[in-house]
Amino acid sequence: MSEQKNKQARGVTDVVLGLMRDDNAKFSPLAAFTGIILLVGTVLTVLRFTQGLGAVTNLTNTHPWGMWIGFDLMCGVALAAGGYTTSAACYLFGMKKYHSAVRPAILTAFLGYAMVVVSLLYDVGRPDRLVLAYPFIVQQGTTSLLFEVGLCVLLYLTVLFLEFTPIPLEWLGLRKARNIAVKLTLTLTIFGVVLSTLHQSSLGALFLIAPSKLHPLWYSPYLGVFFFVSSIAAGLSMVIFESMLSHKKLRHRMGKAYLEEHPPLILGYAKAASLVLFGYFMVKVVGVSAGDNWYLLLTPYGIWFLVELLGFVALPCFLFAVGSRNKDPGLIKFTAVLTIIGIVLNRLNISMIAFNWHLPLDERYIPSWMEITLSVYMVTCLILAFRFIATRMPVFDEHPDFKGQH
């Protein structure tokens, strides 16, 4: 009896040793760079929380949102969309062959959203009140789209956590808890898609309040639709991109199912992304048309808009189609990176570059090196956490005790 118990639940020492296991003992320039980022980031964190926002950011009264909203929040949430797109494809739309991609996507999304929340704690003036959930407990500003974004992000982070739990529970050998968590899959997936639809679109809709500040080519009553549709393309591309990185670094952890399903998955995702990008391109054109903003296309901002629309929406749409038709994984991976850059560009345009475009250049916001470093710090922590979990827990492979039990 006790033998059986030992087999099921891992001993405390096992867990501790597993956590401590050093999988990065070799010294490399990348490791050194990571170390420096972590060190500087920690110092800047102390600076931020003891000296205030003014000490580390270039934020002004006219530019109250900077790098941490434009990149960490806006891009972070969009690029974490792989979680809901993959789980929806697998569990709701019956694409069972993508099953082995669900766990890496959920893990990426969970860590991405966790990073977003941590970044927000850096960005708001009163992080203590955010932790105490003032907007939900003390006084509810239900007319604010930010209220909705906040609530959805909070709920979705919980959903992602629950979707993620089977991974550590299998690792720890807690069969009962793990089986309960797995039973919730369908409900959680539906919740996840609803919450994602809401907050992905609402992040764009946040800017509906400022037609006088955002350049007309980017401002549109359809901002919510733009953000939602583009988040699907971002999510699909991130799954491709993330698998590309993982293949380089974590191949030894990949199970047979993952490795077998991977090539058709990339083709399928490329096809889907091409289709979604086509739809996104169309609604963006509708946006220009509805605002009758054609005349602005030949201004400097218009050319910048065209670079984003043609170079980072239309082009990847075409390249994804070519890549999936020719079964060319190299082209697909390149296009995924192109799409991701395009989404980042779009979010930065809306929150920073085309925002307050009416102001003279010397009143415009350029992030400080400290803001940028802290953003890099967040992403670094995310990658390290991903690596830490994926090298130890059943993410890319099935746990031997739970084979075929999904």
Next chain:
Amino acid sequence: MAISRRNFLGWMGAAGLSASLVGKQAHAASTKEFAGHPGSYGVLHDITRCVGCRSCEEACNTVNKLPKPAKPYTDESVLNKKRKLTTTEYTIVNKSVQEGSPIFIKTQCNHCLEPACASVCFVNAFQKLPNGAVVYDASVCVGCRYCMIACPFEVPTYEYDAPYTPEVVKCTLCAPLLEKGLLPGCVESCPTESLLFGKRDDLLKIARARIEKFPSRYVDHIYGEQEMGGTSWLYLSGVPFKDIGMREDLGNTPAPKLTSGALHLIPMVVSLWPVFLAGMYGMTKRRNTIADEEKAKAVAIAIEQTENKAAEILSQAMEKAKKEKENVSKRVERARENRVKKALEHSSSTNSDEGA
């Protein structure tokens, strides 16, 4: 924490069941028209009467107990550079030179009838009071600064340098003084009556009368009457407002209407998306079931066919065996008959031999 009715409704709205059920904030997301609190106050700033003495700035500084600036208020050199509102200056007078002559414009919170800051605040820290003032409650503010993104007049400022308890700062229309029946500091101190305090409706009438009486002195526009759905501060000018740094492209849509469409969609997504997704799941599952059934059927048919074939082969074999058996028995029979015949023939021949 006790759950009050409003809290409960707030949560309902949050859950997306209805963004427009919430009594107090109904205007922000509804399609109803709101023309401002009846009898609310405002200030008429007649730019043509302003001489740029900055008495208002000084009064504001005193009333709000703000730190004194480096240069005294009498120092006119301050006016040479365009200034913006700061956390220690709730109001600013700027100089704009038009056709050689200076024009002075006072800037402060315009106290919108339907404030953008209030509609976007996710803790409801801003409130439009019935007396017209838009006030801020620092005790709930989380410091997200969405109010600053939303304000079309770039009014709210933030204490970025306060490490632990930064607040949003802006003009309060001297709401505490109004409650005591006193005038706002700036209005009280204005020596030229460039600032006129009163009921907004009356101020509009006065402004219109001035334009009518001195059509050459004023442009025919009361800034703030319609802008962003109307503001409690109203302006008269002798030159086009856009020439003196006041935006005329803001439009007349009240800020909350800009986001009401998106807010209205939320309960629709919450209600219908699960239905759609569950439907997709159901269809997938059904398709799989049908596929499984068809597979099972095909297998059954195949088995049946194989069985039939086997039975046929068996029966054929049986038939053959039967026939062979018959053949054999016939042959046996014939052989026996032959033998009997032979025996009979043999016995009859011996009998005849004996007889002979």
